[in-house]
Amino acid sequence: MVVKSKSRRQFLKFIVSSLSVVGALFAFWPFVKSMQPGKKAQSASTPITVDIKGLLPNQKIAVTWQGMPIYIIRRSENQIAELEKIESQLRDPDSLYSKQPEKSNNDYRSINKDVFVVVAICTHLGCSPTYKPEQASVDKDWAGGFFCACHGSKFDLAGRVYKKVPAPTNLMVPPYYFPNKDTIVIGADKAGDERYV
Amino acid sequence: MSKLGNWLEQRFPVASFLSKNLKEYYVHSSVNFWYAMGAIAFVMLAVQVISGIFLLMYYVPTTEQAFSSIQYMMREVSYGWLIRYLHVVGASFFFIAIYLHMFRALLYGSYKNPREFLWMSGVVIYILMIAIAYTGYVLPWGQMSYWATRVIVSFLTVVPYVGDGLAQWLQGDFVVSSVTLSRFFAFHIVAFPLVIFLFIGIHIVALHVVGSNNPEGVTVNAHKKPAKNLRKKVIPFYPYVISKDLFVVFVALALFLGVVFYAPTFYGFFLEHINQIPANPMVTPSHIHPVWYLSPFYAILRAVPDKLLGVIFMFLSLVILFFLPWLDKSPVKSMRYKGRLSKGSLCVFILSVIMLGYYGMVPATDTHLFWTRIFTVLYFGHFVLMPIYTRIETCKQPPELN
Numbered sequence: 001m002v003v004k005s006k007s008r009r010q011f012l013k014f015i016v017s018s019l020s021v022v023g024a025l026f027a028f029w030p031f032v033k034s035m036q037p038g039k040k041a042q043s044a045s046t047p048i049t050v051d052i053k054g055l056l057p058n059q060k061i062a063v064t065w066q067g068m069p070i071y072i073i074r075r076s077e078n079q080i081a082e083l084e085k086i087e088s089q090l091r092d093p094d095s096l097y098s099k100q101p102e103k104s105n106n107d108y109r110s111i112n113k114d115v116f117v118v119v120a121i122c123t124h125l126g127c128s129p130t131y132k133p134e135q136a137s138v139d140k141d142w143a144g145g146f147f148c149a150c151h152g153s154k155f156d157l158a159g160r161v162y163k164k165v166p167a168p169t170n171l172m173v174p175p176y177y178f179p180n181k182d183t184i185v186i187g188a189d190k191a192g193d194e195r196y197v
Numbered sequence: 198m199s200k201l202g203n204w205l206e207q208r209f210p211v212a213s214f215l216s217k218n219l220k221e222y223y224v225h226s227s228v229n230f231w232y233a234m235g236a237i238a239f240v241m242l243a244v245q246v247i248s249g250i251f252l253l254m255y256y257v258p259t260t261e262q263a264f265s266s267i268q269y270m271m272r273e274v275s276y277g278w279l280i281r282y283l284h285v286v287g288a289s290f291f292f293i294a295i296y297l298h299m300f301r302a303l304l305y306g307s308y309k310n311p312r313e314f315l316w317m318s319g320v321v322i323y324i325l326m327i328a329i330a331y332t333g334y335v336l337p338w339g340q341m342s343y344w345a346t347r348v349i350v351s352f353l354t355v356v357p358y359v360g361d362g363l364a365q366w367l368q369g370d371f372v373v374s375s376v377t378l379s380r381f382f383a384f385h386i387v388a389f390p391l392v393i394f395l396f397i398g399i400h401i402v403a404l405h406v407v408g409s410n411n412p413e414g415v416t417v418n419a420h421k422k423p424a425k426n427l428r429k430k431v432i433p434f435y436p437y438v439i440s441k442d443l444f445v446v447f448v449a450l451a452l453f454l455g456v457v458f459y460a461p462t463f464y465g466f467f468l469e470h471i472n473q474i475p476a477n478p479m480v481t482p483s484h485i486h487p488v489w490y491l492s493p494f495y496a497i498l499r500a501v502p503d504k505l506l507g508v509i510f511m512f513l514s515l516v517i518l519f520f521l522p523w524l525d526k527s528p529v530k531s532m533r534y535k536g537r538l539s540k541g542s543l544c545v546f547i548l549s550v551i552m553l554g555y556y557g558m559v560p561a562t563d564t565h566l567f568w569t570r571i572f573t574v575l576y577f578g579h580f581v582l583m584p585i586y587t588r589i590e591t592c593k594q595p596p597e598l599n
Contacts, residue, residue: 032366035380041370062479067372069479121372124504126351127344128481149483150348151499152561168504 041067047187049179052115058133062120065186069120069128070174071146072184079133079157080113082143090160091168098123098160098170101189109158109173117176117186118159122148124167129155146171218405219435223419225411225598226432231305232409233445234298240446241291241453242397248284249386256336258382260375263338264475282461288330289467290453292490295323303543306530307410313522315403318396320518325393327491327515332385335378339472340482346373346381348485355505372478414530415598430598484560492557493550497576499561500569510573517580524580527587529595536590546579548572 045066055061057076062069075083084107087093095109103111110116120128127150132138138147138154146155154162159171176186185191206212255274257266270277299319302308308316335346350368354360369376408419423431432438462468466489471482487495494511501507527535532543549572556569 035369036366037370038376041374041376045371064479067370067374067478124351126347126354127485128479130481148481149560150344150481150485164502166499166502166504166507 045187047185050184050186051182052184053182055115057114060131060133063186065174068174070186071118071120071131072186073116073118073131073133073157074114075116075157076114079144080108083108083156083158086143086156089162090156091163092170093160095160095170097168098172100170100173101175103177103189104173107158109160109170111176111178115184116158117174117184118146119172119174120146121172122150122153122167123161123169123171124148124151124153124165127151129153129171133157217420219439220433221420221422222405222408222434223417223421223423223431224409224434224438225413225415225417226430226437227411227413227415228409228438228441229412230445231297231301231412232438233442234294234301236442236446237449238291238294238298239397240450241287241294244283244287244453245291246390248280248287251280252284253386258336258379260338260378260476263336263378267337278461279457282457285468286453286457286461286463288333289463289488289490290449290456291326292330294449295326296490299323300547303546304532305410305412306414306525306527306532306535308522309525309527309530310522311407312410315400315407316522317519318400318403320515322393322396322400323518324515325389325396329385329389329393330488330490332381332389334488335381336385337472338378338476339469340474340476340480341469341472341485343373343476343478344481344485345487346377350377352508352511355508410530412531412533414534414595417598427598486558489554489558492555493553493576494557496553496557496569497573499557500566500573514576517577521580521583524583525587526584527590527592529592531595534593534595535587536592538586538590542579542582542586545575549575549579 048063048065050061050063050072052061052072052074055072055074057074057079059074061072063072064070092098095105100109104117108116109118120131122129127148129146129148132142132147133144135144136142137144142154143156145157146159148154148167151166153165153167155167155171156162159173161167161170174186175189176184177188177190178184179191202212252270255266255270255277257263267281271281272278274280302316302319331345331349335342346368350364350373353364353367356363365371367377368374369380405419408417411417417431456463456467462470469488486492494514497514498507498511501510527539529535532540552572553569553576556565556572559565561569
């Protein structure tokens, strides 16, 4: 086809090239979308039930939910009292910039004061922090908490991050509820809440 | 030329193509040992491709079988250990060759006009090498494979608003899992190698357009047969340069095979001891560090006390390489003719890269962090101050070609 006018040639060039770009982007979309978590990954987020009858203070139960390590710990009376005292050393003591379900959005970051459930993935670069409940077990001022050996991030026994460490926010608290006193369901806010993604 | 050769030449002129690019490609005779590093890198690439193909015959990219399929290969397959160690040690030697190759460019100003594009295509190849090394590192599914992946995928979470979604998209799951392993496998063996081959092609074409640099910084017309009085100063690539290159390649291969046969893990530097433990998503090793060739960048990441800024500076330390041709304002190319400031700054830069490499591998104590920060500043200082010190220093007059 012979196009005589120069501006018509320009217009044709513009239309063809811009539509090619749009077309290429559309063609790319299914491939991009295919890389998102599939059904199998989503089904791993079905809630899990854990028996916590024998869990004593200073003990930890580690379970997996959504493939993530979850720690369940029990805090003693002293440790609960300690949480308030160290608030000045924390970066986000009120968990304003951190992730937790509504029910755990309180001073203890938990539904019950004693039982604390946390996703054991450091908010810095994804290592698993170690549970160090004993006083002075990391350094001499250590009040008990979680310590990430990868880059030295420190969290208290409510998963709240200390100042002057690389982690930016508190450890994440997963959704959970207690169907009865000795059982905990992780992955849902209440019974019947099938999927929480 | 034979009849068959003639027939082929008219349809596919491979002979004249090779002749034009080897026999009639001219280089200054001052090119030295440093100019053989590209050839070594090329040979190491071949080693990686060949050993990689044979590894593929036994490796299974699933979380259940990745670790055991490699152990099976190491113990039960005839020469499986050799193929695997060639690949593991080959990766480190590839990086050694590339680091020396890049040092050569810094030393003799091979990035300067008219070789800016050549240098930038090289930086792209280097970044692709990092991507291939990292995705390959995941495949054995040992403790360090797993946790290094966790840490590196977490870099994406620093992107404001969409970071978490981006990380989940890349790993295809809520954490690093079997899905992540199989897609990194696809990146490692198909996607990234295809792109790196493309860029190596671009690099070589770009080289043959502008011609090779030399330690004297003399401008040589790479495609013009030199005048009679210059025949000793300007020599064709074939047979002179290629024979020197081959000699250095053989020495390098001897060293390489020495390591493969006698110290294949190289005392934990090429293959970490902790990666001999299968990946366990519940237990982080007490000390995570990258392989030596990525260690300086990891040190820079840790040096910055802020998560977002740390990742930004780590990427900047690579990106800044692209700007090098325009940061160097010196009228001369080679370090032989540059002034004291350039020489000093290059020494400090090399020292800081080595020290960052060291501090990236040791635990982050306060003293280590202090020194890591000093060397991070020196690393960036070399580039940021370059427009100043290359302008004010006095250079020697480089020779002319005559």
